[in-house]
Amino acid sequence: MALHFVCDDAGSARPGDTVELTGAEAHHASAVRRVRVDEAVTLGDGRGVWLSGIVTAATPKQVDVRVTGRDEVPAPSPRFVLVQALAKGDRDELAVQAATELGVDAIVPWQASRSVSRWDAKAEKGLARWRTIVREAAKQAHRAWIPEVEGVARTADLVRLAGAAQILVLEPSASARLTEVAAQASDGRDVVLVVGPEGGIAPEELTALEGAGARLVRLGDTVLRTSTAGAAAISVLSAAHGRW
Structure with a gap:
């Protein structure tokens, strides 16, 4: 090649x-x-x-x-959007890199309540770093479209997004499996995957997201790291929507 x-x-x-x-x-x-x-x-x-x-x-x-x-090359439709909680060390960066290689179309950094990493005073630096990682990963994967890295979101921003997108929250305790939900026909809206930080998504955040229409789903019977959960979910969606 x-x-x-x-x-x-x-x-x-x-x-x-x-x-x-x-x-x-x-x-x-x-x-x-x-x-x-x-x-x-x-x-x-x-x-x-x-x-x-x-x-x-x-x-x-x-x-x-x-x-x-x-x-x-036409833009992918529907878009797959990864909302990745900020994580300590380089775990969130690993998540962003892998998701880009596997086909995500947009990435949203999420300042979750349990995120150890805080971007409050260094958001621009963090966004620049993620955008560089995404650009290089997309180039490595020979992608025609480089995913967008959007501004840092709070949980309230995700709640407002629920009306315009299909939000799937990765939660190990959920009863529904992502493989079951991903196979359902898309209604044309973005499919948004929400991945929590190392300590998981706080109960009040899960309640707020569910109340706004988000659906809780799980990836099998094991608990994946925040650095791998998003990539695994993107793979499931890519197969279910015929990209792979």
């Missing part, structure tokens, strides 16, 4: 044009991936444009690609 790179300028390129990779992307292409002149590669803008091309020049500061083909 050809190496894949992301370039914001790819969106306007047509066959015959030359796209220039510069900065960190050029360094990654030439010094890390070691692309060579006449090598076939693919490019994307992260918003559905997918280009095929041939490398015509490669230096650490600039890599030129002559476009030979262009496709436009």
Whole structure:
């Protein structure tokens, strides 16, 4: 499979044009991936444009690609949205990376009441870090669409979201299995998966979400870490909706 790179300028390129990779992307292409002149590669803008091309020049500061083909990949519908509770260490970052590789379409950081990690004074830094992880994971997975990382949400924000989306809360004590719910026909709304922090979702948060129309579901009979639960759930949804 050809190496894949992301370039914001790819969106306007047509066959015959030359796209220039510069900065960190050029360094990654030439010094890390070691692309060579006449090598076939693919490019994307992260918003559905997918280009095929041939490398015509490669230096650490600039890599030129002559476009030979262009496709436009439709945005996935319905979208799979992961609401990932902030977690200590790098567990939430691992969750974001894996979910991106497995097909999530948007990610919402959640400041749950039991989240050990707090972004109160460093939200912008945290969002920038997650967006970098998502971009690199999407590139690694050769995805035409890079998932959006939205602003930090509180539980009240999730309650308000319930009217516009199908919210599935991953809760080990739930009676319904995700495999049963995921197989049901979608009504076109986003499918939102809510994953709690290490200590689980607080009872008052579960009550508020259920009261707003969210459904509690479980992943089998075991309890997964916050770093793996979302990825497992995205896999179930991808299979049930025919993406896999």
